[in-house]
Amino acid sequence: MSKLKKLKQIANKFEDEQTEPLQKEKVLNAFSGVIGKFGKKEVIIDPELRSFIPPLSEEERQLLEDSIREEGLREDLILWKDERGHVLVDGHNRYNIIQKIQAEGKEIDYGVTILDEEKYPDFESVKDWMIINQLGRRNLTDAQRSYLRGLRYEREKGKHGGNRKSSSKIWDLTENDQSKKEKTHEKLAKEYSVSKNTILSDADFAKGLEKVGRVNPSLKREILAGAAKVNKSALQKVGKYEGKAPLKIEKTEDIKIFLNKVEPRKARQTSVSSKNEILFQKQKEKATNILKTMKITDTKSIKDLQKVIDELKKIVGKE
Numbered sequence: 001m002s003k004l005k006k007l008k009q010i011a012n013k014f015e016d017e018q019t020e021p022l023q024k025e026k027v028l029n030a031f032s033g034v035i036g037k038f039g040k041k042e043v044i045i046d047p048e049l050r051s052f053i054p055p056l057s058e059e060e061r062q063l064l065e066d067s068i069r070e071e072g073l074r075e076d077l078i079l080w081k082d083e084r085g086h087v088l089v090d091g092h093n094r095y096n097i098i099q100k101i102q103a104e105g106k107e108i109d110y111g112v113t114i115l116d117e118e119k120y121p122d123f124e125s126v127k128d129w130m131i132i133n134q135l136g137r138r139n140l141t142d143a144q145r146s147y148l149r150g151l152r153y154e155r156e157k158g159k160h161g162g163n164r165k166s167s168s169k170i171w172d173l174t175e176n177d178q179s180k181k182e183k184t185h186e187k188l189a190k191e192y193s194v195s196k197n198t199i200l201s202d203a204d205f206a207k208g209l210e211k212v213g214r215v216n217p218s219l220k221r222e223i224l225a226g227a228a229k230v231n232k233s234a235l236q237k238v239g240k241y242e243g244k245a246p247l248k249i250e251k252t253e254d255i256k257i258f259l260n261k262v263e264p265r266k267a268r269q270t271s272v273s274s275k276n277e278i279l280f281q282k283q284k285e286k287a288t289n290i291l292k293t294m295k296i297t298d299t300k301s302i303k304d305l306q307k308v309i310d311e312l313k314k315i316v317g318k319e
Contacts, residue, residue, distance in 0.1 A: 061093065068094065068101065076091075
């Protein structure tokens with residue numbers, strides 16, 4: 001039951017009891033003020049925090065909407081207060097459905113919980129909390145879980161490897177003498193019962209999705225929701241890519257096109273070089289054999305040697 005519902009129940013019960021009218025009016029006004037603050041609190045949606053929330057499938061979204069229409073909100077929205085106001089940290093899908101229902105002229109009761117400002121003093125600590133909180137959900141797909149593990153690895157690796165002034169206290173809660181000696185991917189592998197290589201692969205996958213999300217946020221959400229199918233290894237390759245070629249992604253097919261442009265180039269060059277090296281060695285052998293038997297009056301051998309030299313020039317010109 002939400003905090004708002006509890007408050008209303010207490011207020012209704014109090015109203016039914018025999019109480020001095022003036023005292024009753026004061027207390028009910030106090031309840032009304034508290035309820036009003038919960039019900040009318042302005043909720044700020046931060047795009048970066050929103051991007052950490054794995055999207056629901058159409059079926060999941062419809063089930064959640066049906067539940068909210070029938071029973072209201074079972075869990076509080078979780079907010080974090082900064083200079084902008086109250087920022088939504090957990091409950092984005094629920095809040096979106098609430099707005100839809102309220103736009104129809106129906107009221108939905110919901111409570112809120114404010115994150116402790118001492119525990120989570122800055123925006124970076126809130127991001128850390130969100131990622132870990134999402135990883136605790138049971139209804140994540142393999143892709144969503146891989147993405148969140150990869151995000152956590154990248155963020156925690158950065159904190160442990162460099163400036164830790166803005167490090168979230170959430171890491172401090174899990175650190176001890178043993179964990180400090182462990183590498184980040186080793187620690188997370190134990191925590192999530194996966195291999196160390198899985199965590200490193202997750203990181204590449206997350207980086208690839210983040211790159212796609214920067215140029216096409218909608219496609220990123222579709223991939224995480226399972227609505228758009230992309231080979232996981234392709235996104236890992238995008239994550240590993242450190243070149244300067246611009247990433248222009250309008251649809252999933254563009255990811256493959258991008259990789260065909262930037263990834264096979266090195267392989268093709270290696271293949272061509274290897275092939276030319278073989279041809280070069282063969283021509284050298286021919287030239288050596290001709291020179292071994294060639295005499296000063298042997299015009300045919302001289303012509304054959306000239307052909308070999310011409311072939312060698314062609315091969316060198318291709319490099």
